[in-house]
Amino acid sequence: MDDNSKHSLYQNLDNMETEENYEGWLTRDIYGDLDFSIEKPERSERFFGLWVNKGKHYTLPYGLFPNIKWDSEPMKAKIIIKTNS
Numbered sequence: 556m557d558d559n560s561k562h563s564l565y566q567n568l569d570n571m572e573t574e575e576n577y578e579g580w581l582t583r584d585i586y587g588d589l590d591f592s593i594e595k596p597e598r599s600e601r602f603f604g605l606w607v608n609k610g611k612h613y614t615l616p617y618g619l620f621p622n623i624k625w626d627s628e629p630m631k632a633k634i635i636i637k638t639n640s
Contacts, residue, residue, distance in 0.1 A: 580629040
């Protein structure tokens with residue numbers, strides 16, 4: 556996959572170190588999908604309701620962060636994934 560395609564944070568868990576840290580931005584599109592973007596996204600001028608991501612971005616479970624709405628500005632966030640090994 557190239558840097559502009561969607562990724563899953565879960566795709567490389569078998570090869571993961573003890574802890575992985577991701578710093579980026581949280582946004583929600585008009586359809587309710589929650590994304591975590593490494594680079595700060597911008598609202599699409601071409602397609603209403605969508606965000607433009609210039610780098611890697613990940614789709615997160617729908618129910619997380621219900622306070623983030625389509626009309627919210629991107630929220631700075633850090634995601635930490637730890638293994639139990």
